[in-house]
Amino acid sequence: MTQQVHKTDEDYMRQALALGRFGLGNTAPNPAVGCVLVKDARIIGSGFTQKSGRPHAEAMALDEAGKDAQGATAYVTLEPCAHTGQTPPCAASLKKAGVARVVYAIDDPDPRVNGGGAAMLRDAGIEVERGLLASEARRDQLGFLLSKTDNRPMVTLKLALSANGFMRTPEGEAPWITGALARNMGHLLRARHDAIMTGSGTLKADDPSLDCRLPGLADASPVPVVMTNGDLPTNRKLAQRENLIVTNAAPRDVLADLAARGITRVLLESGPTLAAAFLADDVVDELALFTAPHEVAMSGESDISQMQLDLARFSKTHAAMLGPDSYVHYCRERKN
Secondary structure, three states: OOOOOOOOOHHHHHHHHHHHHHHHOOOOOOOOOEEEEEEEOOOEEEOOOOOOHOOOOOHHHHHHHHHHHHOOOEEEEEEOOOOOOOOOHHHHHHHHHHOEEEEEEEOOOOOOOOOHHHHHHOOOOOEEEOOOHHHHHHHHHHHHHHHHHOEEEEEEEEEEEEEOOOOOOOOOOOOOOOOHHHHHHHHHHOOOOOOOEEEEHHHHHHHOOOOOOOOOOOOOOEEEEOOOOOOOOOOOOOHHHHEEEEEEEOOOHHHHHHHOOOEEEEOOOOOHHHHHHHHHHOOEEEEEEEEEOOOOOOOOOOHHHOOOOOHHHEEEEEEEEEOOOEEEEEOOOOOO
């Protein structure tokens, strides 16, 4: 006899969160939201924010559910919007569809919403609950949240280190510290960010492409940003990128400019000097740390030591082995 599985509000919200993550790196300047519609213990509609923010997650879920949305519960990772833009307000669409209950994770700090979506739903007699799995949703939405509260995108610092703390290999050796699986994860991180940043040292040493080379994700390559005090040599690979941004501003000024361009998520792939500058300015929100099991034959102070990285300021969120290499992801807890 098959045992029936009874899902809870938390289960459905986790599904909405998982859906929302499909949009990371693809929806800026809009948030990457997930939505699940449930009726009689059955999912009748689901969706996540599409490219450039349209359509919204709620609209996709309602379209799939059709008339069955009457009396359903909507699980949404961000407060439904209350303003009219290119599309009608999602709160109004949920009301029109006859949804009976809305459970959302976190408030939308956008001044055009900021409680207005929840108020619109309550005024229509819809039961509204907020705060379910809020910390997880806040982590997913951090780039969007910071763009509204701190005038900057979120920053993920990606580091690939040898066992003795170096990001480089001796001259004449293969340039990669980690193996293929770890490098593929690095490319997936690129696809989940709107922009990727490096400095002049990395540009000179590696001539990086800073694109996403996973099959099917080439179009998800982030906007390249180079921080340098000089001109970008025309023989560098990045010089061929039409959307390249070159700047010599300080970290916080660069981030403010990127926020003004609608960028909400930045991946920092640089050497120890630029990484140290961002850490010193306290604008690193997440850390993706890849560590190889072998040492490299380098002398002097290690790169990780030069950065003065204080891991105690971060919380470990997940870890995995990628072949012989370890991958640990950390987040800096911030109040928004």
